Structure formats: C-alpha cells, structure tokens
Amino acid sequence: MSETVDTSGQASDQAGANWADQAEQRVLDEALRLAPKAGWNNGLVSRALSAAGLSEAEGQLLLPEGARDLAALLSRRHDAAALARLQAFDVAALKIRQRIREGVVARLDAAQENADVLRPLAAFLAFPTNLALALRLTWESADAIWRWAGDTATDENHYSKRAILSGILISTLAVDMASGRASALSHLDARIDNVMAFEKWKAGLKPMDLASEMVSALARMRFGK
Incomplete structure (x- = not known):
C-alpha cells in the first residue's frame, strides 16, 4: 500500500x-x-x-526596510529587463568587449524605461546610510551581466571584474542621464578601452575607489551635471 x-x-x-x-x-x-x-x-x-x-x-x-526595499525591487526589475533584451544576442559570437558593451547598453535601456524616477532615486541612494545599498545593487547588476557574458571565474578575478564593471555601469548611467545616449556610449567605449588589458582587469578597483565613484555618479544623476 x-x-x-x-x-x-x-x-x-x-x-x-x-x-x-x-x-x-x-x-x-x-x-x-x-x-x-x-x-x-x-x-x-x-x-x-x-x-x-x-x-x-x-x-x-x-x-x-521601506524605500530601501523599493529601490532593490526596481533595480532587480531593471536587471531582469536587461537580461531579457540580451537574449536576442548569440553571446558565443560576440567578443568579450562586445558582450560587456551590449550588457551595459541593455541595462541603460532598462533604466530609461523609468527615467522620470531616476533622479529622486539617486537622491535617496546618495544618503550616506544608503551607499552600501547602492553599491550592492550595482554589484548585482554587474554580476548579472558577467554571468550572461559567460564569466566563470572563481578566483580574485571574479571580484575585480565585478568591481570594475560596477564603476562602468554607474558612471555610464550618470552620463546617459546628464548628457544623453551619444555621450554615454562614448564614455562607455572609453572606459572599456581603459580596462581591457588583462593586468588592469586583474588589478581591479579598491573598495574606496568604487565607493568614491558611486558617490560622484549619484550626485551627477541627482543634479544632472
């Protein structure tokens, strides 16, 4: 039975x-x-x-956690939307710099779907008590892009790649909001050029470098300068 x-x-x-x-x-x-x-x-x-x-x-x-949880929900919605856009690409046919570029552009496009809330959100995340949240959410976005791009690193490169891409993501979004897409793409291409050498990828960013870049980008997103 x-x-x-x-x-x-x-x-x-x-x-x-x-x-x-x-x-x-x-x-x-x-x-x-x-x-x-x-x-x-x-x-x-x-x-x-x-x-x-x-x-x-x-x-x-x-x-x-109130508004902090709302910010996380929106960031993760944008991550999911970016990944959905990226399904249109044959990732195996793209070189690594193309994968990263397309990943960042897809994330920009996802954020721009809610462009009218990005400034108040940036103002909220710019508070010192919310900086750790801003860093964590940007790291999640960078991790999602790297995983889509096929990154399987499990050593220190896993962290340095995500730290560098986090800086690229937040600074490019700030330029996109302040100066438009053409300027954002020029900025993105220049940043990718600066970090494509293996030793620069390996060196990564120090935590305080990323925190400083985050603060500057959030201020630019908030005030549009």
Whole structure:
C-alpha cells in the first residue's frame, strides 16, 4: 500500500510566495507612478501601499526596510529587463568587449524605461546610510551581466571584474542621464578601452575607489551635471 504524501503545506507556501511577489510588484508600479512628484522616501511607500490596496501591516511584511526595499525591487526589475533584451544576442559570437558593451547598453535601456524616477532615486541612494545599498545593487547588476557574458571565474578575478564593471555601469548611467545616449556610449567605449588589458582587469578597483565613484555618479544623476 503506497503512502499518501501531504503536499498541502507546500502548496500553501507557494501561494503565499506568489501573493508576496505579485503584491510587491503592484506596490512598485504605484511607486513608479507617484515618485516623480513624491520623491523616493518612506512617505512614497505609504502612498504606494494605499494605492495598491494594501495595509501598512502588509507593507511591513512585504517591505520591512521601506524605500530601501523599493529601490532593490526596481533595480532587480531593471536587471531582469536587461537580461531579457540580451537574449536576442548569440553571446558565443560576440567578443568579450562586445558582450560587456551590449550588457551595459541593455541595462541603460532598462533604466530609461523609468527615467522620470531616476533622479529622486539617486537622491535617496546618495544618503550616506544608503551607499552600501547602492553599491550592492550595482554589484548585482554587474554580476548579472558577467554571468550572461559567460564569466566563470572563481578566483580574485571574479571580484575585480565585478568591481570594475560596477564603476562602468554607474558612471555610464550618470552620463546617459546628464548628457544623453551619444555621450554615454562614448564614455562607455572609453572606459572599456581603459580596462581591457588583462593586468588592469586583474588589478581591479579598491573598495574606496568604487565607493568614491558611486558617490560622484549619484550626485551627477541627482543634479544632472
């Protein structure tokens, strides 16, 4: 006689996860609509929750860190959109510099879909208490691009590549916002040229170099200069 396996608990957990994912995206959609006027702050979270038909208690469950969690949701949405765009390429047919260039451009395109919230978001991330979050999210974006590009390094090069690409990503986005796409692509090509030599990739960036570049880029994104 076979045993009956009770899967009701698993189904309940899956339903709960699906509800949370869908609710987070609804709140993010409302936040994107409100942020150009409301700014990126915890007040935005409350207004977005209300607009999405959710209570403050549900908001605490979904977004315990408030506007910081919203920023992470948006960054990861942009990462997913960039990767979806990159599926159009035969990555094996591209040289490594082409892979990185296309990866950065795809991420720029994804961010520009919500161009009207990038300045208030940059202002929020520029607070000293949010700098670590900005660095982590940019690192995640760089990691996603490198993985799409086929990087399998597990030594120190794994980290140096992501540190360098993080700097390229944030600075190129800042130029894109301040001066337009043509200037951004010129900046991107110059940055890639500067780091393609193996020894420069291997050397990487010091943590404080990346933090300094992040602060400068966020300021440029915020003020458009």
